Amino acid sequence: MKAEARLMPKQGLWLVPVVALIALSAPRMEFGRVGLAFASDASAPDIAGLARFWPPQIETRTDIANLPSLDPDRLPPFSRLETSTAPIRELDPDTLETTTRMSQRTWLVSPLGYLGDVALRMVETIEIGLWGTLLAVVAGLPLAFARSRAIGLPFALQISARLSCAALRALPELLVALLLVGAIGFGPTAGVLALGVHAAGFIGRFYADAFDDADQHPIEAIRATGAGRMSVFIVAVLPQVRASLASATLYILDRNVRMATVIGIVGAGGIGQELKGRIDLYEFGHATTIVIAIFIVVAILDEFAAHLRKRQSS
Amino acid sequence: MSGTGFSISVRDLSLRHGNGDVVLTGAAVEVAPGTICALLGASGSGKSSLLAALGGRLAPVAGQVLIGGRPMISRSRRRVQARIGTTYQDHRLVAQATVLDNVLAGLAPHVPWWRCATGRYAPAHLTRATDLLERLGLHAALHHRRAGSLSGGQAQRVGIARALVARPSLLLADEPIASLDPQTARDVLALIAREARESGATVVCALHQPELAATFADRILTLHEGAFRAGVEQPQRSAA
Numbered sequence: 001m002k003a004e005a006r007l008m009p010k011q012g013l014w015l016v017p018v019v020a021l022i023a024l025s026a027p028r029m030e031f032g033r034v035g036l037a038f039a040s041d042a043s044a045p046d047i048a049g050l051a052r053f054w055p056p057q058i059e060t061r062t063d064i065a066n067l068p069s070l071d072p073d074r075l076p077p078f079s080r081l082e083t084s085t086a087p088i089r090e091l092d093p094d095t096l097e098t099t100t101r102m103s104q105r106t107w108l109v110s111p112l113g114y115l116g117d118v119a120l121r122m123v124e125t126i127e128i129g130l131w132g133t134l135l136a137v138v139a140g141l142p143l144a145f146a147r148s149r150a151i152g153l154p155f156a157l158q159i160s161a162r163l164s165c166a167a168l169r170a171l172p173e174l175l176v177a178l179l180l181v182g183a184i185g186f187g188p189t190a191g192v193l194a195l196g197v198h199a200a201g202f203i204g205r206f207y208a209d210a211f212d213d214a215d216q217h218p219i220e221a222i223r224a225t226g227a228g229r230m231s232v233f234i235v236a237v238l239p240q241v242r243a244s245l246a247s248a249t250l251y252i253l254d255r256n257v258r259m260a261t262v263i264g265i266v267g268a269g270g271i272g273q274e275l276k277g278r279i280d281l282y283e284f285g286h287a288t289t290i291v292i293a294i295f296i297v298v299a300i301l302d303e304f305a306a307h308l309r310k311r312q313s314s
Numbered sequence: 315m316s317g318t319g320f321s322i323s324v325r326d327l328s329l330r331h332g333n334g335d336v337v338l339t340g341a342a343v344e345v346a347p348g349t350i351c352a353l354l355g356a357s358g359s360g361k362s363s364l365l366a367a368l369g370g371r372l373a374p375v376a377g378q379v380l381i382g383g384r385p386m387i388s389r390s391r392r393r394v395q396a397r398i399g400t401t402y403q404d405h406r407l408v409a410q411a412t413v414l415d416n417v418l419a420g421l422a423p424h425v426p427w428w429r430c431a432t433g434r435y436a437p438a439h440l441t442r443a444t445d446l447l448e449r450l451g452l453h454a455a456l457h458h459r460r461a462g463s464l465s466g467g468q469a470q471r472v473g474i475a476r477a478l479v480a481r482p483s484l485l486l487a488d489e490p491i492a493s494l495d496p497q498t499a500r501d502v503l504a505l506i507a508r509e510a511r512e513s514g515a516t517v518v519c520a521l522h523q524p525e526l527a528a529t530f531a532d533r534i535l536t537l538h539e540g541a542f543r544a545g546v547e548q549p550q551r552s553a554a
C-alpha cells in the first residue's frame with residue numbers, strides 16, 4: 001500500500017515536461033501554418049500551398065528572343081514553336097503612365113526537355129556519390145590500417161588514427177559542403193570533398209573493425225613464417241575480410257548517393273542545387289519533377305544494393 | 315630453398331603463458347641438424363608451448379632457444395622463421411581461401427607480395443603445391459574448395475602441405491596425424507620423414523602414439539613435469 005502510494009505520482013511525472021512543451025513551445029512553432037498547405041489561394045506570394053506543386057513540369061520553354069542563332073526551319077528534334085499573346089504592363093517613358101499593351105512572344109518548347117535536364121543533373125549527382133566513395137576508400141584505407149589492432153602498427157599511430165576517424169565522422173557532410181562552397185565555390189567539387197571526408201571516417205572504422213574481427217589464428221600462423229606485413233595481409237587477412245569490405249563500401253556508396261541529392265542545397269552540385277534554385281524561383285512544378293526523380297533513383301538504388309547484398313551472402 | 319637442416323639448442327628454458335601458467339622450467343636439449351624427433355608427453359605437458367618457443371612465437375621467461383645457432387628472440391628471427399615450417403593442432407587455415415591458396419600461403423616469405431595478390435606463382439611453386447596435396451591424398455577436385463568446408467583430417471593435411479611447400483630446414487609439427495585414420499596417419503608420417511630426408515631438414519613432431527614414434531623418429535623427446543625426461547631416448551636410426 002505504502003509503496004503504491006509513493007509510485008502513483010511518480011508514474012505520471014513524465015506528463016509534466018510534455019505539458020510544458022505544449023504550453024510553452026507550441027505557439028512558437030506556428031503549427032497553424034500546416035493549414036496553409038491546403039489553402040487554394042495562398043495569401044502571400046512566398047507561400048505556395050501544395051496545389052502549386054502540381055502538375056510536375058517536364059517541358060522547357062525558351063523565349064526565342066534569347067536564342068538569336070535559332071533557325072525556325074531547323075528546330076532541335078522533338079521541339080516546336082509556340083506563340084502566345086499576353087498583356088504586359090509597362091511604363092510609357094513619355095507620359096510616365098503605365099499602359100497595357102498586347103505583346104506576342106514566341107517560345108521554343110521541348111516537351112520533355114526538363115526531364116533531360118533533370119536526368120543530366122541526376123547523373124552528376126550519382127557521379128558525386130561515386131567520387132565521394134572513391135575518395136573515402138583512398139583516404140580511409142590507410143586510416144584503417146593504422147587503426148587496426150590486428151595489423152599492429154605502433155600504438156601511438158593506432159590511437160591517432162582512431163581519433164582521426166572519429167573526428168571525420170563527426171563532421172556532418174552538409175556542414176563541410178557549406179564551408180567548402182565558401183572556400184572553393186559552387187559546384188560538384190565541394191560535394192565530392194564533403195562526402196569523401198565524412199565517409200573516410202566511416203571506411204577507416206568499418207575496415208579496421210573487419211581486420212580486427214578476422215580470425216587471428218591463421219594470421220599469426222602466416223606471420224610466424226617470417227613473411228612481410230604486406231604478404232601477411234594479402235594472404236591471411238584479405239580473404240577473410242573481402243566480403244565485409246565490399247558490403248561496407250556498398251553501404252557508403254548507397255549513403256553517399258543519397259547524401260549527394262541533398263548537399264546540392266548548399267550549392268555543392270548535383271540535383272539538390274537544381275531543386276534549391278527552382279524553389280527560390282517559385283517554380284514549384286519543376287521542384288515536383290525533381291523530387292519524383294530523386295524518389296525513383298533512391299528506390300532503384302535501394303533495390304540494387306539489396307540485390308548485391310543478397311548475391312554476396314549466397 | 316633446400317638446404318641443410320637447422321640445429322636446435324634449448325638451454326635452461328622456462329616458459330609461461332599470459333595467464334601465469336608455468337609450462338616449462340629449465341628444460342634443455344640439443345638436437346643435431348637433420349634429426350627427426352618425436353615429442354611425447356601427456357596432454358598439458360607443454361608440447362605445443364615448446365613448439366611455439368622453437369618457432370619464435372612464444373618468448374621464454376628464462377633461458378634460450380637457438381635455431382641454427384641464432385636466438386629466436388632477436389630482431390632477425392624472421393630470416394630463420396622463413397625456413398621453418400609449422401603445423402598447428404587446430405590447423406589455422408584461412409577458412410575463406412581455397413585449399414591451394416592455403417598451401418601457397420606457405421611460400422609467403424619467399425615470393426614478392428604482388429605474386430600472392432595476383433595469384434601469379436611460378437609454375438614450379440604451383441606444381442610443388444599440387445604435388446604435395448596429391449601425395450597427401452587430397453586430389454585435384456579438392457584444390458579449389460574453400461578450406462573452411464574441409465573435414466578435420468583434410469584440413470590437417472592441407473596444414474602439412476602448407477608447412478612443407480617451401481622445403482623448410484626445420485619442421486615443427488603439432489600432432490599432425492591427430493585427425494587421421496591409422497592407415498593415412500602412417501602414410502602421412504612416412505611422407506614427412508621422406509621430405510625431411512630429401513632436404514636434410516630437422517623435424518620436431520609432437521605425437522601421442524609411442525609405437526608410431528618409435529618407427530618414425532630418430533630420437534624421442536619426452537616432456538614431463540616441465541622438463542625433458544632423461545634417459546628414455548632411443549638412438550634407433552631407421553635405415554630408410
Ligand SMILES: Nc1ncnc2c1ncn2[C@@H]1O[C@H](COP(=O)(O)OP(=O)(O)OP(=O)(O)O)[C@@H](O)[C@H]1O
Nearest residue numbers: 331332333335337356357358359360361362363364
Ligand atoms: N594460450 C594459452 N594461454 C594460457 N595457457 C595456456 C595456453 N596454451 C597452453 N596453456 C597451458 O599451458 C600448459 C601446456 O599446454 P600445451 O598446449 O603446451 O600442452 P600440450 O602438451 O600441447 O597438450 P596437448 O597434448 O593436449 O596438446 C597447459 O596447462 C595449458 O593449459
Ligand SMILES: [Mg+2]
Nearest residue numbers: 361362403488
Ligand atoms: Mg598441444
